[in-house]
Amino acid sequence: MYGLTRATTTLIGAAAAGLLIWIATQLNHRHEGGYWGIVGLMAGAGLIMALSQLLGGWTKWGWPRLSASVFLIAFVPVAVVSLWIILVGEPHAGWFHNHVMAWTRDIHVSGLVTDMLTYIPVLAFGTGLVFGFSFDTTGPRRDVAVDDRRAGATRRRRPVPANRDAADEPVTAERRAATGGVREPYGDQREPVATGTGNRTADGRPSRAADERPPRTTDES
Numbered sequence: 001m002y003g004l005t006r007a008t009t010t011l012i013g014a015a016a017a018g019l020l021i022w023i024a025t026q027l028n029h030r031h032e033g034g035y036w037g038i039v040g041l042m043a044g045a046g047l048i049m050a051l052s053q054l055l056g057g058w059t060k061w062g063w064p065r066l067s068a069s070v071f072l073i074a075f076v077p078v079a080v081v082s083l084w085i086i087l088v089g090e091p092h093a094g095w096f097h098n099h100v101m102a103w104t105r106d107i108h109v110s111g112l113v114t115d116m117l118t119y120i121p122v123l124a125f126g127t128g129l130v131f132g133f134s135f136d137t138t139g140p141r142r143d144v145a146v147d148d149r150r151a152g153a154t155r156r157r158r159p160v161p162a163n164r165d166a167a168d169e170p171v172t173a174e175r176r177a178a179t180g181g182v183r184e185p186y187g188d189q190r191e192p193v194a195t196g197t198g199n200r201t202a203d204g205r206p207s208r209a210a211d212e213r214p215p216r217t218t219d220e221s
Helices: 002-025 032-055 068-088 095-106 110-133 148-156 164-178
Strands: 064-066 135-137 193-195 198-200
Touching: 002 032, 032 110, 032 135, 068 095, 068 110, 095 110
Parallel strands: none
Antiparallel strands: 064 135, 193 198
């Protein structure tokens, strides 16, 4: 969808720019009004091409804004050089034309400026294009959606107690209630089990009660 939108706006921009260029060909560049009309139409064609990329989603939509760094560092020098050559190419000598011609001779760039006079429409188009590049967009605002289920799980989560005995206390109480309050034996304290060979514990060892019985005595009489 993004590529389709940019392709559509680029086609519309190219059609509009082509229409302005065609109108410029109908003007007479030998007259002062026609000359500046051609320059303005060519600059407008370049601006439309730049804005077609801006509106087509090149910078992810959003409100357009003027980038001060691009305007000062890129557009201002391009505009000064282009306007310098455009003023030199005026069909009639005016106040600006005479002063720029004098400055051109003073800095010894007359040959360079004379060679560029043929491409004044191209310079005007490029100036409008760079001016359009000075605009940018901040991008659309995106609201971060909060997952209610994840937030609820976080609220229901309880901290684990550091004391393990305190954590096992409810389970121990339930076990005591189930056994009637009798504590379970720990370690080797096991109840003796009556077997055929004597009193032994559950693991087969003789009980302490069997070892402590007094020895049997015989009657000497």
